[in-house]
Amino acid sequence: MWKVIFHLEHDRSCKAKSLPSQGKKTRQRILARALKIAGREGVAALTIGRLAKELRMSKSGLFAHFRSKQALELATVEAAEQVFSDAVLRPVQISRGGVGRVWNLCDLWLRHIEGRLFSGPYFFTGALFEYVGRSGPIAQAITRVSQEWVYTLRKTVEDAQEKGELNQDIDASWIAWDLNASLLGVHFAYLLKGDNFAREARTALLGWLRKRATEEIPEGAFDSIAAWENYLRKRA
Amino acid sequence: MWKVIFHLEHDRSCKAKSLPSQGKKTRQRILARALKIAGREGVAALTIGRLAKELRMSKSGLFAHFRSKQALELATVEAAEQVFSDAVLRPVQISRGGVGRVWNLCDLWLRHIEGRLFSGPYFFTGALFEYVGRSGPIAQAITRVSQEWVYTLRKTVEDAQEKGELNQDIDASWIAWDLNASLLGVHFAYLLKGDNFAREARTALLGWLRKRATEEIPEGAFDSIAAWENYLRKRA
Numbered sequence: 001m002w003k004v005i006f007h008l009e010h011d012r013s014c015k016a017k018s019l020p021s022q023g024k025k026t027r028q029r030i031l032a033r034a035l036k037i038a039g040r041e042g043v044a045a046l047t048i049g050r051l052a053k054e055l056r057m058s059k060s061g062l063f064a065h066f067r068s069k070q071a072l073e074l075a076t077v078e079a080a081e082q083v084f085s086d087a088v089l090r091p092v093q094i095s096r097g098g099v100g101r102v103w104n105l106c107d108l109w110l111r112h113i114e115g116r117l118f119s120g121p122y123f124f125t126g127a128l129f130e131y132v133g134r135s136g137p138i139a140q141a142i143t144r145v146s147q148e149w150v151y152t153l154r155k156t157v158e159d160a161q162e163k164g165e166l167n168q169d170i171d172a173s174w175i176a177w178d179l180n181a182s183l184l185g186v187h188f189a190y191l192l193k194g195d196n197f198a199r200e201a202r203t204a205l206l207g208w209l210r211k212r213a214t215e216e217i218p219e220g221a222f223d224s225i226a227a228w229e230n231y232l233r234k235r236a
Numbered sequence: 237m238w239k240v241i242f243h244l245e246h247d248r249s250c251k252a253k254s255l256p257s258q259g260k261k262t263r264q265r266i267l268a269r270a271l272k273i274a275g276r277e278g279v280a281a282l283t284i285g286r287l288a289k290e291l292r293m294s295k296s297g298l299f300a301h302f303r304s305k306q307a308l309e310l311a312t313v314e315a316a317e318q319v320f321s322d323a324v325l326r327p328v329q330i331s332r333g334g335v336g337r338v339w340n341l342c343d344l345w346l347r348h349i350e351g352r353l354f355s356g357p358y359f360f361t362g363a364l365f366e367y368v369g370r371s372g373p374i375a376q377a378i379t380r381v382s383q384e385w386v387y388t389l390r391k392t393v394e395d396a397q398e399k400g401e402l403n404q405d406i407d408a409s410w411i412a413w414d415l416n417a418s419l420l421g422v423h424f425a426y427l428l429k430g431d432n433f434a435r436e437a438r439t440a441l442l443g444w445l446r447k448r449a450t451e452e453i454p455e456g457a458f459d460s461i462a463a464w465e466n467y468l469r470k471r472a
Contacts (some may be wrong), residue, residue, distance in 0.1 A: 042366045044280030121365045125424075129362025130278045132427045146428055177425050177433055178440075184424060185417020188361075191368045192382055197413055 027065045030055060034076040035083070040120030042130060043073050043138060070138070077141045080123040084145060087112050089152055099165040099213055100232045101156050102179075106205055109183050110198045113190060121191050124149075125184065153179060165216045166209075175212075179205070263301045266291060270312040271319070276356030278366060279309050279374060306374070313377045316359040320381060323348050325388055335401040335449055336468045337392050338415075342441055345419050346434045349426060357427050360385075361420065389415060401452045402445075411448075415441070 033055055038046055048069055052059045066072035088108045095101045112118075128146045131139040154176040160166040186201045202225055210222035221231035269291055274282055284305060288295045302308035324344045331337045348354075364382045367375040390412040396402040422437045438461055446458035457467035 041370065042278065042280060044278060120369060126362055126365025128424070128427065129357045129365060133356060134277065143428070146424075150425075150428060174433075174436060177421055177436070180424060181417045181421020184420040185413050188364070188382075188416060188420060189386075189413050191364065192379070192386060197410075200410060200413070 023065075026061075030057075030062060030065055030072075031075060031079050034072060035079050036119045038073075038076050039080065039118035039122050042122050042126060043077065044130075046073055046076060048072065070136075073138050074141060077127070077138055077145075080118065080127075081141065081145050083117060084112070084124065085148075087117050089148065092152075092156065096236060097156075097159050098163040099160045099209060099217060100235070102160050102166070103205065103209065103228070103232065105153060105156050106179055106183060107202070110186060110201060113187055114198055121187065125187060150176060150180060163216075164214055167212050167214060170212070178208075259301075262297075266293075266298060266301055266308075267311060267315050270308060271315050272355045274309075274312050275316065275354035275358050278358050278362060279313065280366075282309055282312060284308065306372075309374050310377060313363070313374055313381075316354065316363075317377065317381050319353060320348070320360065321384075323353050325384065328388075328392070332472060333392075333395050334399040335396045335445055335453060336471070338396050338402070339441065339445065339464070339468065341389060341392050342415055342419060343438070346422065346437060349423055350434055357423065361423060386412060386416060399452075400450055403448050403450060406448070414444075 030051060033051060034046055037050070037054075046069070048059050048062050048066075051057075051072075052062050055062075062072075066075060088105070091108060092101050092104045095104050124142060124145045127142045131142040132146075133139075154172050157166065157172040157175045157179075161168045161172060182201050182204060186197045189197045206222060206225060206228055209217075213222075218231070221228055266287060269287060270282055273286070273290075282305070284295050284298050284302075287293075287308070288298050291298075298308075302311060324341070327344060328337050328340045331340050360378060360381045363378045367378040368382075369375075390408050393402065393408040393411045393415075397404045397408060418437050418440060422433045425433045442458060442461060442464055445453075449458070454467070457464055
């Protein structure tokens with residue numbers, strides 16, 4: 001008991017003057033393991049006992065960093081959010097925008113599957129299907145990530161329409177739904193049979209862009225995925 | 237302890253001569269509640285303690301019906317499989333086949349979302365994203381349902397191609413992936429914002445069928461969803 005209190009006090013005082021290197025490292029080590037477990041088996045699989053065992057730490061040592069199971073779960077979801085944001089959402093912000101950014105965003109999403117960004121398929125599709133409609137900070141965080149993803153997708157499409165590179169005859173929300181659906185389908189097929197439909201998805205995406213693009217985009221850019229990527233590089 | 241053993245013996249002897257009405261009813265009552273919890277919060281949310289509390293039963297009473305947490309989880313997943321199969325997979329078996337069955341299958345899938353067949357969105361998309369790649373009977377059962385769904389979808393498309401009602405220029409696996417992706421997208425959008433893209437999905441599906449159908453299907457059948465459903469009724 002005293003040990004727990006000592007750790008809590010220690011953690012509290014550390015927080016006040018920002019965590020020292022060792023405390024930060026331990027916290028990161030715990031979160032990395034938690035992310036690995038949750039990414040494969042879901043947030044519900046996280047327990048202080050299991051983490052303590054896998055990390056060869058005392059439960060009280062863990063409690064010093066995460067004062068409750070809920071705090072640990074929330075920190076894990078937020079860490080996953082950071083990973084997803086850094087790999088998929090943020091990189092497109094520096095791209096030129098327009099139709100190229102629509103491509104970039106979908107391409108980065110596909111890469112996060114192909115590159116196994118997480119240890120398993122849980123974040124964030126599985127997480128959404130498990131937590132949406134439930135209350136509490138974990139459910140809110142998980143829903144927020146999916147909302148941000150769909151918002152970014154829609155905004156990117158709208159931007160391409162406003163820049164005059166995509167026809168405005170179809171509502172951006174519907175287009176975003178359609179793109180998201182294709183990506184979910186790729187993930188599902190990949191999980192189930194290892195079928196890599198990412199190539200088909202990229203080909204379908206390019207065909208779709210060709211059909212919807214305005215005359216601002218030269219016809220030859222759509223000849224192949226290589227031609228398209230070459231065109232994007234040149235105009236960047 | 238004696239109580240547990242008594243219940244186990246009781247359950248065992250009942251099983252031998254098929255469970256009597258009361259035992260069956262209790263088992264069904266437990267499974268119904270388990271299905272409700274898991275459908276909303278996932279299989280991991282099932283605990284003997286929680287179920288016992290919600291059903292106002294003793295834990296030993298529950299253990300009499302499900303000898304372990306794993307047995308309870310597996311029985312719950314199998315009950316969900318039965319519900320899904322009865323609502324989506326089986327009804328199409330009696331339909332005529334061909335392009336109408338492709339429509340029926342997707343329509344029934346959309347209805348299972350619209351009609352909230354389960355208490356929440358977990359079965360089976362969330363379940364797949366949480367369990368695929370893991371070992372054990374629960375993961376196997378969950379993966380089996382998704383595989384059966386995709387297999388049924390592909391077989392239905394192949395049948396329509398073999399009957400000469402759908403062009404054979406595209407591989408049935410790819411078409412099944414495309415259809416599955418649209419349905420997943422509908423579910424995702426519905427969860428996140430309550431957006432009902434099911435109408436758009438049905439319209440898109442009809443447009444897709446029109447484009448791929450052979451001359452076996454009269455052109456007027458594709459005029460609207462109502463016209464299409466009318467055509468299917470007449471030819472049934």
